[in-house]
Amino acid sequence: MGNLTSDAELEKVWQIRYSNTKEANTQSKKLYDRLSKEGDLKGQMYALLYYAATSFLLSSEILISELIQCTEYFEKRPSEKGLTISYNYLGNVYENIGKYNEAITYCQKSVKAATDIKYAEGIGDSYNTLGIVYMRIGDYVNAEKSFQNALKIRLENEFHAAAASSYNLLGRLNTLKRNYDEALENYQKSLEIRINNSHDAAIPWSQLGLGSLFLEMGKLDDSKLYYTQAIEASQKNSDERCEMHCKLGLGKLYSLKNQGDEAILHLKKALEIAEKMEVKAVLAKIYQVLSEVNTQRQDFQEALINFRKFHNIKEEILNTETHNKLKNQEISFAVERSQKEAEIYQLKHVELKKAYDILEEKNKQITDSINYASSIQSALLPDMEALQNSFTDSFILFKPKDIVSGDFYWIQPLGNKILITAADCTGHGVPGAFMSVLGISLLDDIVNKNGVKQPHKILFELRAKIIHALNQHKEKDKKDGMDMALCLFDFDLQKVFYAGSYNPLYIIRNSELEQIKADRMPIGLHIKDNMPFTEHEFVFQKGDQFYMFSDGYADQFGGPNERKIKSKKFQELLLEQSNQTGEIQKKSLDNYFETWRGEMEQIDDVIVIGLKI
Missing domain, CATH: 3.60.40.10 (PPM-type phosphatase domain)
Incomplete structure (x- = not known):
């Protein structure tokens, strides 16, 4: 990068992001302040990038601003891995706030930037984030392809911490697909790698995954155990994002047990974090579960108010225009890499069919949700x-x-x-x-x-x-x-x-x-x-x-x-x-x-x- 001492310090910070995210964040901020005074611009930009990449508490607006600043610097230096990392984390932030078209654009740029300089770690990270976006919009086929691409690269290069992340995401995907045996195997591999390599900051995410899996399977005691462990570990690491997901999970769990007071207590904490971090997809889910708990308690006014908040956010992030943009961009990305006209035609046909299937599924989800709102409204009418x-x-x-x-x-x-x-x-x-x-x-x-x-x-x-x-x-x-x-x-x-x-x-x-x-x-x-x-x-x-x-x-x-x-x-x-x-x-x-x-x-x-x- 430049100064050998600062290069080594920055690389050390980057490599501990899985094992001690909080420390990586603290050290990157210190390095940024020091390198700014020393006039080391390249080191300063890497420090800023690593600080943004390990920040859980900054608003999305601030994160985007900092990452755009890094992107503009590294776009003039495409041989630097900083360009891949900047693009990838921009994709990550846009995914968090529900702007999926922007997210997929930056993920695609990240894959290309990493491939151009043969940056294996970056290729794996980029496919990982791309898979998360696909999973979020319900395109499980492309999500699995992306996660498997990431896992293959990570295993070949013995990127253990990153491989654990891939296993964890495959666990989540298989949970959504109700492939519970495969999901359990994925989560156990993820947790084992993280424990063996002392990746303390990442362990609660594997525990969160297991808590979510057991909740889906109806094993509420096992679910509660893993959620509780994950909350304790995430609080030690100041990882509010993981804590937010755990609190949402516990809210669902207590709702299933008809313990409304406990459910609302955990959901309110999840809501507080989600609002601060502007994680729209999670906000929508929290409002949906709150609405269900309100209905259980026969608080129908509050139930429909929370349902309306859920519905508005869901419409915003899952509307037809967004999906069309996503699919058009995905087609363009695929076409750019294709060489044969016949293959291009076939690819377009397949992608458009996928787009239609996804829209059909999302329309069904929205209709099911509105039917639920109708039951609330009917209960209110005399x-x-x-x-x-x-x-x-x-x-x-x-x-x-x-x-x-x-x-x-x-x-x-x-x-x-x-x-x-x-x-x-x-x-x-x-x-x-x-x-x-x-x-x-x-x-x-x-x-x-x-x-x-x-x-x-x-x-x-x-x-x-x-x-x-x-x-x-x-x-x-x-x-x-x-x-x-x-x-x-x-x-x-x-x-x-x-x-x-x-x-x-x-x-x-x-x-x-x-x-x-x-x-x-x-x-x-x-x-x-x-x-x-x-x-x-x-x-x-x-x-x-x-x-x-x-x-x-x-x-x-x-x-x-x-x-x-x-x-x-x-x-x-x-x-x-x-x-x-x-x-x-x-x-x-x-x-x-x-x-x-x-x-x-x-x-x-x-x-x-x-x-x-």
Whole structure:
């Protein structure tokens, strides 16, 4: 490199990164400070590179900045192994934060840079990181090829510490593939090498792998033992990344044992580390497990909030665009190395098929996750018993556009009174479902904790709480909120009290329909968000029918001219069926909607509530 003394010191630091990562990090920082003063630029850049490569606590932004600085230096000196290491660790950091297209680009550059200078250790390291990216996106075939390439090079060159890493990753891959016997053999080889070579900093990663394997196999006592050993060892080495994975594993373990308090304790610690280190894939998993634990504890509001966080992160890092970019880059990389046109064509066909298969699997994972969210939302929605006890007849037509809904209904009996709302949240799908959970939770607080019973006052307080909860302050924040019709039926006074945000109330009496208009302001940030809502009060009679609804029914496109149903037709349908039972009204409305829609897509969530005195 330059100065022989500094060269030897730097190489020593690099070689102890497996056995004592913390010491390697400390010494590389000291070397960087000293070599900077001595003006040894090359030594300084290697020290900075090794410091970044052994840092667990720095933010991804700082790490990327330091590694880019190293890359720019070594790109002018391609014969230096520093170029391979810089590229490889950039790939590693981008993989950690879920930017897989960038990760695979730098891994490919790293393989090429190492191959050009016949740097065997670097080739193995680069294939290892490439395999991790493939494993993360579910491409297990290419992951195994990459890991086996790395292992072959490492065994041939007797890179024992690196070979242990390859065995450990093959153990993880075989666990994911449910090849448990092979996984156990891989992990045991990894642990044996690390113990025999006193690679103390790496031992907890083998223990973590065994803990994860036994968890998958349902051997919870063995799993707990290895997780506990790994946590103790990783804390000695200040390896928070390993501790984070162990805490996540223990969270899953205690969830399986229905010990929710213990599960949440470990998951919160894992979350704290994952947020600090910006490891998005792990963050997504933590939120998913938290959601499952919340569901076990019947804390459905918190369950869906955590599910929404999981879903948003998962969508961000596993969207179609990312996978297409990944596969396009992989095709380009393969094509660059291919010589025959026929081989290139075949390779493209194979890679595109793999891309399709991966997308299909990811779509299935996301759909399964949304189905889980739907079960949470369904648990939050009230059953029909309260309506059946209070009204002569009733029905609820509830048709989410997607698996989960932004529309919701809420029912709260209050002695000889009952509060009922039909609400339409901004959006549909998971974002709308999150708003619905927020709305249900806040309504529960306002009515049951704060004791507010009058509909117009409930809407006023709900609006303030929504604005606060969503931290709405600016014009762009106006898009989030909800519209609703809210009624209080007082059976002692024989009165109904109604207040509405955009959503009106329909009353049918003696075969005539009357519309009670809502206020033209949402439950959310608005120019009129300090104005009170209007309260409407009516005496009801036996046989009166009340309808609350979202705009999803009337706004549906279809029919011979692909137009909306519109409010006028919706009113006609209600009048035509008003002498029928609630169940028949519900079926008739649903049948008309589906016939009208035909082959067209449902454009919004739909809710219609019918109540007969």
